[in-house]
Amino acid sequence: MKAARIGRLGWYAIAVLTTASPTYAQSIDRAEVEKIVREYIMQNPEIIEEALAELEKRNQTAQAEARSQAIAAETDALLRSSDDVILGNPDGDATLVEFFDFNCGYCKRAAPDVKALVAEDPKLRIVLKEFPILGPGSVEAAKVALSVRRVAGAAAARDFHVRLMEMQGQINASRALDLTEEMGLDRKKLSDEMATPAVEAIIAANLALAQRLGLTGTPSFVVGDQIIEGAVGKEPLADAIEAVRQK
Incomplete structure (x- = not known):
């Protein structure tokens, strides 16, 4: 080269x-x-x-x-989808969007940083977007997560996300559904919801959105007009969030 x-x-x-x-x-x-x-x-x-x-x-x-222009064009899809899990303050003055995969080791490494940001910043809103790119198990886990959101509601979806992200080893439909049973949710209803065209469409839309933004890996964070790729640690994310507030 x-x-x-x-x-x-x-x-x-x-x-x-x-x-x-x-x-x-x-x-x-x-x-x-x-x-x-x-x-x-x-x-x-x-x-x-x-x-x-x-x-x-x-x-x-x-x-x-180019990425800044793409982000501006995709504001609604990034920030206002009712299918996404929201952490932190739903009415926060700054939003961090994370594209993640439940089988991504770097996403699991970044999870404590995301949790700390929420705990330390009461005005922060975090949008979690399913971006299952690491194989069939990742797609299955994403379908379970989306089904929890659609069947059991936002609070259950937040709890499920945090607990599944803490789980070690390869995640697939079986392990994800086992967790829903531990949470007292209806496994049969969730399994049925996983197979619906609506869930398939949400995943397809997220994959297409990521492609338009030029994202190729997880985790990928979008804050303001900036894309931050990888498990970079809490401070770079906090700095980017503060920069958005200063604009």
Whole structure:
């Protein structure tokens, strides 16, 4: 990849030299241009690193701008879906959205940070979006969670989410439904709800939303116009939340 980028830089330099002045272009052939470029780069190798750093910076800026625009276009889907579990203050002045998978080890690592943010910030609202990308067991667990939300209500869904996220090992429908029984919920009703087109549609919508936002892994957090990927710890999330409040 780096060699390819360096090659592109060389061709760019050749293009500049040969198009900047038609008269000059006529007086110098391609071999001479390549020799000049090569000699200059060999004498000033640091320009390669500088150019690559600038290219990376521009790419990151362009990606951030594209994501910001995508977030703005998806505000309703991100913040106002009645299918999502809400932690913290439902009427909070700042919202953190988490795309997660019950079988994601990094999501489990981030769960205590999310819990701490809720405990320490009474004005924070957290939206939890099912993003089951780690296999069939993840899809099954997401269906159980959505069914709990639809059949048993918001409070039961919050409790189920916290308890299932604390569970170790591979999560699938059987283990998730076992937990619902421990909670005193109706396993049969939940199993029936899992098979409904409505539950399938919610998962499909979340996957499509994540794709439009350019999300490829879990956990992924959206706060304001920013996307934060990975289990980054509590402080970076808290800083991003505070930055939203300052705008």
